[in-house]
Amino acid sequence: MVAPSIGALPSAFMLDQHESIRRRLLTELSQLPAQGNVMDWQGSLAAAIIAAEAAGVDDDREERKYHRHLLRVLGDGLVHNLIPPHTIRALEPQVRRPPSLSAQHEDFEFVMETAATVYSYGLVPIVADLTTLLGTGDLVCTDGRQIVVFECKNRLAPTLVSGSGRVARQRERGERIERYLSTSSLRDENGVLRVALNMGGEHPQPNWPEVEALLRRCQSAPSGVGLLTFARGDYLLATRPTDASVAEQLDPVMPSAESMTLPAAAHYASLIDAATHDSPAPCNYPISADLRVELLERRILLTRVADMSLLDAQFEHEGVEIHLVTERRREGFTVGYGAEGQGDSEFLPSLVEYGLWNPIALSEMREFLIASARLMAGYHRGGIDPTVAALASGDRFSYATVYTDGSMTSINNLRDLGVRMDVPHDNS
Incomplete structure (x- = not known):
């Protein structure tokens, strides 16, 4: 046996340490908000990210970078x-380049102090820099009825509000998002009308006990494979590494794609690198903590194999x-809908592929699309503009900037929130 080199030990040790930290945080997250404290957990998460920003003994920068991710x-x-998913989508970052927490120094401390104060007033704050999904504001807060986004400025409030510079651009973006989320309609600077339509009901949701049962079968199966069949041509596959080759693992259970009209595959592990507003990384599914850890560490992989033509329908x-x-x-899969001989309208990939990138039977997605097509057909048949009549109800959404003296500027009057931002801070 050849002994490992001394130089290889720190990297392996770091991998173990990093995974241990992730396991602890994920286990605690799975218990929130019923158990634990949201602010304490985010404080631990921030501390872990800051620690990973410091150079390690072996200086494995790529490993530390991915650990931070x-x-x-x-x-x-x-x-x-x-x-809510549509709010996440409106707040998503324009560029997914994570900020350095340690480089922010007192500014980040002020964000955390403000978050603690907001929490004491009954709003649950999420620190945007601790996520990949939020790119507007420093804090995104909710009490279950309303969303409030705060920009936190570690300085006294200015006597005059600037119309240029970074702060002005932040404010302008916040204004646009507030108008859109409050009214479900916004015409952008290019003249394009962006609307949120009321499609008559919520998107289909996964059957989480069914997904958890699949993962348990994968854990216990000697082959390391579990299969969930939604319908002929619609499957969710769970696999874990074994001594067998991939072909030996999959051939006995994997359905053939040759009989599918529009075969598609979605590897859910890729969502760990780029989750979306309505397709979370599988480690964030509401299932048992130990299974979430296995999915985060890619010791179990979920793959969707489906015939997208199952969405076709006549009614x-x-x-x-x-x-x-x-x-x-x-650009992806679309579904055209309309009466034969008349011009079709379309459901775009962002909606059509929702059922592919989430563990939801395509049959359920088809029923949702049918209901949505009926709604739109009714509007068109009556000569009604759906971008006026079918707008979704607006959110209770506000955007504000908080300063160290406790003053607040906002687009709308925030007095109804009953929140006075009075954050103690040492300005010396």
């Missing part, structure tokens, strides 16, 4: 727990036959 993925778990609406037709395009 995984820690922020855990922060995303808090976002998915507390913030009658008000005496008219309507078709749903799925098509593969360069």
Whole structure:
């Protein structure tokens, strides 16, 4: 046996230490908010990220960088727990480049102090820099009825509000988001109308006990494989590494794609690197903590294999036959809908692929699309503009800037919140 080199030991030790930290934080996250304290947990998360920003003994920069990313993925778990998906989408960062916490020094301390004060007033704050999904404001806060975004400025309030510079750009973006989320409609600087439509109901949701049962089967199966069959041509596969080759593992259970009209595969582990507003990383599923750890560390992988043509449908609406037709395009899968011989409207990939990137049966997604197509057909048949009549109800959403003297500037009047920002801070 050849002994490992001394130089290899620190890296292996660091990997073990990093995984231990992630396991602890993920286990604590799985118990929130019923057990534990949201602010204490975010304080621990911030401390772990700051520690990973410091140079290590072996200076494995890539390992520390990815560890920091995984820690922020855990922060995303808090976002998915507390913030509605369409709000997350509006607040997403324009560029996903994580900020350095240690480089912010007192500024980040002020953010955390402000978060603690907000928490004491009954709003649950999420520190945006501890996530990958939030890119507007320093704190995104909620009490379950409203969303308040705070920019935290570690200085006294200015006597005049500037119309230029970084602060002004932040304020302008916050104003646009507030208008959109409050009214469900906004015309951007290019003249494009962006609207949030009321599609008549919530998106289908996964059957989490069913997903957990699949993962347990994968854990216990000698082959290291578990299969969940939603329908013929619609599968969710769970795998863990074994001594067998991939082919030996999968061939006995893997359905053939040859019989599928529009085969598609989605590797859910890729969501760990780039989660979306409505497709969380699998480690943030509401399942047992030990399984979430296995998914985060990629010791269990989830893969969706589906025939997207299962979304196709024909149905009658008000005496008219309507078709749903799925098509593969360069940008993804779309579903056209409309009466035969008339121009089709489309559901875009952002909606169509929701059922692919989440463990939801395509049959449920098809029913949702049918209901949505019926709603839109009714508007079109009546000559009603859906971008006016079908707007989603606006959110209770506010955006504000907080300064060290406790003063606050905001776009709307925030007195109804009953929150007075009075953050003790040493300005010496």
